[in-house]
Amino acid sequence: MASILFSPLSIKKITLKNRIVISPMCQYSAVDGFANDWHLVHLGSRASGGVGLIIQEATAVSPEARISPADLGIWKDEHVQKLKTINEFIVSQNSIPGIQLAHAGRKASVSVPWEGNKKLDFAQGGWQTVSSSTIPYHEGEPFLPTALDKNGIQKVVADFKAATKRALEAGFQVVEIHGAHGYLLHQFLSPLTNERTDEYGGSFENRIRFTLEIVGAVQSEWPSDLPLFVRISATDWAEGGWNPEESVKLAAILKEKGVDLIDVSSGGLVSHQKITLGPGYQVPFAEKVKKEANISTGAVGLITEAKQAEEILNNGQADLILFARESLRNPNLPLDFAKELDSDIQWPKQYERAKI
Ligand SMILES: Cc1cc2nc3c(=O)[nH]c(=O)nc-3n(C[C@H](O)[C@H](O)[C@H](O)COP(=O)(O)O)c2cc1C
Structure with a gap:
């Protein structure tokens, strides 16, 4: 039987040559938000490795939206040029470049992982963080984060809009809005972090308002014939938190608004979360959202093998498979997987003599 992992998928006017996606992964290697040759080589080698879609790491819509001072950014026009060069290379490899637009909210202003992820004070180059409420992580x-007031909310929404315009100029063909992992949008979604009493807090409709405003702002710049994804955390893995039922409800609303795919992750909101880890542990959430909200989904999280990915697709649990850590171990994952699944795919011509 032909492999489904290596079957193409069309979303709007884009066709992905296979269902393998590089999951967004911060490289903490930018200066002042600018991409450099690390990003070119990191993303470029995965494009030549045969993936259908590469979603560039969480890219900050403003300086204070960064997790660390070394995050990629897209808050000024000068950021566009290098991203464009990288994207041209990705496209030359017959892969599709996507970007994750992000705001870290209260989880911002920390040192890079290899310096301990420590909160940075002003003297260390840190900045005042913002959130839905004033609760620290x-x-x-x-x-303490500052709770965004109406003007602050409007500024973030405008920042997402301007970032989307630049993303288009830079040649990205897929935008993913980061609504997961306890970052700013998630901080509004979950009752554990959102204690607001205005129209952005309390009821489900109020907690999703900020996310919907951002989706609207992105759509006001993003062409309606290009794919728009939203990454969510399907559960907070904590009592009283955002849950799979609310995820389905949100996904159905997003579908109605024209979002094409929900990239279904989980957790990251609160330090007391209790995650049950195991191979494909988030796949049931992707399946639930797909079936109950009737929207395409991406599955991610401890998916490391070709047959495992093939099975998820065959079972109708998701439409795309995102690989993060396994793709760091092996940038040529699709080339290896194709061999294992007996799919004849095109190798870069420079590497053809290694094809067996
Ligand atoms: C180095 C690293 C950086 C990451 N950065 C991001 C990010 O920028 N945005 C995001 O949504 N998830 C990020 N993640 C999470 C991954 O996209 C993915 O959801 C997670 O690692 C689970 O998939 P895996 O088991 O295939 O690694 C990151 C993960 C790693 C390992």
Whole structure:
């Protein structure tokens, strides 16, 4: 039987040559938000490795939206040029370049992972963080986020809009809005972090308002014939938090608004989360959202093998498979998977002599 992992998928006017996606992964290697040759080589080698779609790491819509000072950004026009060069290379490899637009909210202003992910104060190059409410990520943390007021909310929405315009100029063909992992949008979605009493807090309709405003702002710049994805955390893995039922409800609303695919992750909101880890542990959430909200989904999380990915697609649990850590171990994952699944795919001509 022909492999489904290596079958093409058309979404709007884009056709992905296969269902293998590089999941967004921060490289913490930018200066002042600018991409450089690390990003070119990192993303470029995965494009030549045969993936259908590459979603560039969480890319900040403003300086304060960064997780660390070394995050990629797209808050000024000068950022566009290098991203464009990278995207031209990705396209030359018959792969599709996508970008994840992000705001870290209260989880911003920390050092890079290899320097301990520590909260940075002003003297260390840190900045005032913002959130839906003034609750810090770690209990007792000395730096409290500021709760965004109406003007602050409008500024973030405008930042997403401007970033989308630049993303289009840079040649991205897929935009993914980061609504997962406890970052700013998720901080509005979940009752564990959102204690607001205005129209952005309380009821489900109020908690999703900020996300819907951002989706609308992105859509006001993003062509309606190009794919728009939203990444969500399907559950907070914590009592009283955002849950799979709310995820389905949100996904159905997003579908109605023209979002094409929900990239279904989980967790990241609160430090007391209790995650049950295992191979494909988030796949049931992708399946639930796909079936109950009737929208395409991406599955991600501890998916490491060709047959496992093939099975998820065959079972109708998701439409795309995102690989993060396994694709760091092996940039040529699709070339290897194709061999295993007996699919004859095109190798870069420079590498053809290695094809067996
Ligand atoms: C180095 C690294 C950086 C990451 N950065 C991001 C990111 O920018 N945006 C995001 O949504 N998820 C990010 N993630 C999460 C991955 O996209 C993915 O959801 C997670 O690693 C689970 O998939 P895996 O088991 O295939 O690694 C990152 C993960 C890693 C390992």
